Amino acid sequence: MRRADATEEPAAFERRVYRNAAAHHYMKIGLVLESGERNIGAVQFKQLIVSAVRDLYGEVGGAFNFDVLCYDESALTAVLRVYNSGLVKLWSALTLLGSYKNKLCAVRVMQVSPFLLALSGNSRELDLD
Amino acid sequence: MALFMDLNVSFSEDKTVLKNIIETAAHLGYSTVAINYTLEFHHKKQEIPKPRPVLDLFEKLPVVQGKSKSITVLNRLTVVATDPSHFRPTAEYKAFDLVAVIPKTEKLFQAACMNFDVNIICVAMSEKLGFFIKRAPVNVAIERGVFFEISYTPAIRDSTLRRYTISNALSLTEICKGKNVIVSSGAEKAIELRGPYDIANLGIVFGLSTEDAKDAVSTNCRSVCLHGKTRSTAFGIIHTMKKSQPANKTEEEDEEEEEEGGPPRKIIKLEK
Amino acid sequence: MRAELTSVREVQLPEREISLRHPRVPTLFQLQGKEGGRVFLSVFLSFCLSFCPCLSCVVCSSPQVSVLIPECAVLPATVAGLMDSFGPYYRVRDLPVYKLLEENFLENVLKRGNFYALSYKTRIDEDNTVAFLPTGQLILSVDKDTYERLGLEGKPSQYNHRQVMRYVVTVDVTEKSMAPGSKRYQRVLASLTERVPMKCDFLFSRHKNAAAAAEDGALKALLSQFKYDTHKPILKTHTLKDMLHPSLKSSDLRGDGPLFSPHHFLEWLGAVNLDITCSDPVDSFLSIYNCPEPHTPMSQGMLCTLTGLLLPEDLHSLLQELRNYFDEPKFSSWLAMTVHGFVDSPVAWGTTEHGFLKGGENFYTIVVLNNQDYWLHMATGSHDGCPP
Numbered sequence: 001m002r003r004a005d006a007t008e009e010p011a012a013f014e015r016r017v018y019r020n021a022a023a024h025h026y027m028k029i030g031l032v033l034e035s036g037e038r039n040i041g042a043v044q045f046k047q048l049i050v051s052a053v054r055d056l057y058g059e060v061g062g063a064f065n066f067d068v069l070c071y072d073e074s075a076l077t078a079v080l081r082v083y084n085s086g087l088v089k090l091w092s093a094l095t096l097l098g099s100y101k102n103k104l105c106a107v108r109v110m111q112v113s114p115f116l117l118a119l120s121g122n123s124r125e126l127d128l129d
Numbered sequence: 130m131a132l133f134m135d136l137n138v139s140f141s142e143d144k145t146v147l148k149n150i151i152e153t154a155a156h157l158g159y160s161t162v163a164i165n166y167t168l169e170f171h172h173k174k175q176e177i178p179k180p181r182p183v184l185d186l187f188e189k190l191p192v193v194q195g196k197s198k199s200i201t202v203l204n205r206l207t208v209v210a211t212d213p214s215h216f217r218p219t220a221e222y223k224a225f226d227l228v229a230v231i232p233k234t235e236k237l238f239q240a241a242c243m244n245f246d247v248n249i250i251c252v253a254m255s256e257k258l259g260f261f262i263k264r265a266p267v268n269v270a271i272e273r274g275v276f277f278e279i280s281y282t283p284a285i286r287d288s289t290l291r292r293y294t295i296s297n298a299l300s301l302t303e304i305c306k307g308k309n310v311i312v313s314s315g316a317e318k319a320i321e322l323r324g325p326y327d328i329a330n331l332g333i334v335f336g337l338s339t340e341d342a343k344d345a346v347s348t349n350c351r352s353v354c355l356h357g358k359t360r361s362t363a364f365g366i367i368h369t370m371k372k373s374q375p376a377n378k379t380e381e382e383d384e385e386e387e388e389e390g391g392p393p394r395k396i397i398k399l400e401k
Numbered sequence: 402m403r404a405e406l407t408s409v410r411e412v413q414l415p416e417r418e419i420s421l422r423h424p425r426v427p428t429l430f431q432l433q434g435k436e437g438g439r440v441f442l443s444v445f446l447s448f449c450l451s452f453c454p455c456l457s458c459v460v461c462s463s464p465q466v467s468v469l470i471p472e473c474a475v476l477p478a479t480v481a482g483l484m485d486s487f488g489p490y491y492r493v494r495d496l497p498v499y500k501l502l503e504e505n506f507l508e509n510v511l512k513r514g515n516f517y518a519l520s521y522k523t524r525i526d527e528d529n530t531v532a533f534l535p536t537g538q539l540i541l542s543v544d545k546d547t548y549e550r551l552g553l554e555g556k557p558s559q560y561n562h563r564q565v566m567r568y569v570v571t572v573d574v575t576e577k578s579m580a581p582g583s584k585r586y587q588r589v590l591a592s593l594t595e596r597v598p599m600k601c602d603f604l605f606s607r608h609k610n611a612a613a614a615a616e617d618g619a620l621k622a623l624l625s626q627f628k629y630d631t632h633k634p635i636l637k638t639h640t641l642k643d644m645l646h647p648s649l650k651s652s653d654l655r656g657d658g659p660l661f662s663p664h665h666f667l668e669w670l671g672a673v674n675l676d677i678t679c680s681d682p683v684d685s686f687l688s689i690y691n692c693p694e695p696h697t698p699m700s701q702g703m704l705c706t707l708t709g710l711l712l713p714e715d716l717h718s719l720l721q722e723l724r725n726y727f728d729e730p731k732f733s734s735w736l737a738m739t740v741h742g743f744v745d746s747p748v749a750w751g752t753t754e755h756g757f758l759k760g761g762e763n764f765y766t767i768v769v770l771n772n773q774d775y776w777l778h779m780a781t782g783s784h785d786g787c788p789p
Contacts, residue, residue: 018662067689069672070676112760118780123745124744128630
């Protein structure tokens, strides 16, 4: 195979393969509230997600850590970072989150990727209209 | 690997609500939605609803997000059956693109799997399943190309319903091993809809594999739609129409569909 | 996804076999240039060139490139000028695919090898997707229904699940059998006109070397028949102020690499692109993200992104220009260029098939150090081939 040949070439370069080695997944999400309310702070936002995870998976299943890397209060969008093992749990908890303070809400997941860089260059967002 | 579909959004008399749901579905990336009319038997002679033309709602159907095509809207009838007499495939059924049944008892579930002329068997999600799902009837249904449906909106509405949904879904996927399952919303409001990739992930919680879960909102739904078309044909082979339209093409598609529904054995039967 | 992860652990493969054609899981490939030196980098590029028909080694064309230069206040004029000179691209609406294969266009544009086309607003995991590579291949990634009606020979996609739902048809227009008038040519044309009149929006771009009049004429003639608009890549620059950046020395590359893993480095780069700041060490409730160690503060930095249909040739010349940046002594020891590929492209990394499971990410980051050593990262999603 090409790769094997490449490494055998006179000490030119070295190739390493990290297969499924990323520790985290990153999610770009947006919160939609039926009431159109906008004043949710970053801490409240994280609390909302933490409680959604705990509701679905309980104390033990919900005890994984995730980070809110950035949060835009005006648009209610955020970028989350979560360990791979928690991704399915976090994602499904976000999917099944249906209300905030007794008002209907929904979380729209815009992109999920094991690379944070991929979130900054999504060609599906290339809008030419 | 096929278009994303949500084959169950609830019909609403309120036009703005229904319109809103369809617009949101298009925005989330669904290429096809089916408006669901439920038929429940409260008294003996229940009238079968008639599907409303979609053009009443929209002059121009909304464009699917990220594409240049507009959304397709189908009609579906769901019969809630508590008694075998409730399911009577009459001419009225033919007005719908898809027919589904919610069997309430084990006997009816078996009957639905074995010989009801339906496209979708819904496993009730908003209540505790009163019976065990058995492998034999499920296998027959899979062979016949009938699909099982999991709706996720009850799980969004309330934590008790969520428990039922997940446990019922798990007992279903355990038996059918991820085959012939579709996941749809059953949404009554636009905000209850979720995106197709979210549902593909939710499918994992319901006991499907990553790829099976994605099939449950795409490939499997396509098979359901094709199966729906065969109800108006004889054995999925011959289809008569009043006008002679591109007849060749329809025949081909229908035949091919039969093959898809079931495993290879079915094909051999057909070829005989 | 948990299931997916465990199954991967079971099939952990030895290093050599990792060069399987398809990673099946998100994978990162890292190439470290150890010898340094200008000569070597071009060797590397030509090495890629020999395996990838699409020049500088990646994705046939890219929607975005971003360049990060630490300790730099204004974009160097040469780089800015080069970025400005990147050619325009066209967005054509409702173009029937067979139009690409009409004799005039085929002879005057396709066969010249400067032309790129990619269907726009089509999703690789749902729709029929079409791409034309400058090597002369027309690639149709189509669903089962279309394939069966199309009547052209193709291969089942590698990313099918239980049923084969997607096929890939490759038509090489440079082959003799595809000469206009030949049997096969007629057959392909008939398939695309009568059997399946495939139509979609397209992005066109053409590399402008020694612009042949006939080529221009044929392209204009085609465009004039349809609704189209011309776009220029959009440049956005952003000055970063007072932040930490990982310190990277060329000596790091010689041993086991720097102390932080490439994933950490890419995470940091992604964070910079998304304008994410390192978290407050006192309040760790929201996030515990931090800049990889060892890091040094930088007073300013330059981040610029260029979005649009970008051609490998242009990106190659951009890379050359960026390497010249270190001709004069600079404060920073490195700069980074990231190129994202189209997530819905039917091919990536040359001509390997590309798919979309939960994300279709395919991008590469090249870190150029001040002594011309480099560090190249190529990242793929689950449904993607191995980069060259």
